[in-house]
């Protein structure tokens with residue numbers, strides 16, 4: 408049964424959303440993720456929009472096939488108002504739950520061109536762009552934002568802009584662009600967003616475990632959570648959070664279940680005829696998130712970094728996961744060495 412965004416938001420349960428992650432959360436990943444219970448809401452990896460861009464076959468396939476049974480938000484990255492409006496209008500004919508503007512991407516290649524998080528350097532420009540899109544989009548419109556470019560206090564001003572334009576959903580990654588992914592997320596600022604805007608707010612950033620998810624919901628009052636890297640590391644996490652919220656004790660997968668996930672992730676990381684070295688590269692990127700939850704000495708990560716073939720990769724995984732012990736898959740907080 409397909410659940411609409413309205414249906415999802417009408418249910419009082421916290422919304423658990425899978426974060427968009429470029430080059431990871433594609434259609435194949437969504438399909439795999441479903442096997443572990445899936446999310447309530449999905450956002451596509453960003454679609455880069457410029458003056459001459461067109462909607463590519465991947466995004467069209469993702470929206471048309473949507474295997475999740477859940478609402479799908481299409482995220483746009485760009486700074487040209489006319490181009491963004493043109494693409495938003497093209498999307499309006501498809502089964503899209505909302506169109507989202509990316510105001511958070513911290514990659515220098517993006518922010519130096521005043522796109523993604525780079526736009527947060529100029530609040531007038533954010534105001535105009537968000538206003539233009541709000542006026543042009545007939546359906547739902549969301550924004551995924553960081554707190555500011557350099558200082559979390561910039562968020563006061565940004566929140567006034569978001570409140571003024573009556574968004575349908577606001578996703579807040581509680582860091583500035585300058586903070587990249589460094590430890591420490593400003594959950595207090597997410598609570599501030601919940602108080603400042605009338606639309607639902609999803610809290611994002613650094614949520615690694617079910618108890619922590621519950622704590623962030625309490626602390627922020629957010630309508631839900633968006634989870635990224637921890638969902639790659641631990642696709643069981645949404646099931647664990649749902650259990651935690653029901654007052655049950657979350658259960659952990661065994662080593663062999665994690666091993667089966669990694670092998671399935673390999674299969675999902677490219678078409679059957681993909682070149683082995685490309686698939687190995689892609690899996691190594693995913694394993695860089697998984698590895699911090701595998702062993703406290705980070706020996707798994709060191710060994711994974713050296714592999715170049717599927718056989719070597721599987722051998723390393725077997726060494727660390729071929730057992731029945733439960734694996735919480737939470738990061739061993741900076742425990743590089745226990746010697």
Ligand SMILES: Cc1cc2nc3c(=O)[nH]c(=O)nc-3n(C[C@H](O)[C@H](O)[C@H](O)COP(=O)(O)O)c2cc1C
Nearest residue numbers: 426427428429452453551580612613614634635636
């Ligand atoms: C590999 C990778 C790719 C990402 N791609 C996107 C993207 O396409 N759009 C976006 O809004 N955020 C993107 N993000 C940011 C995540 O959506 C999320 O905001 C961030 O990772 C913080 O959440 P987490 O701590 O739960 O991972 C990406 C993050 C990673 C690690």
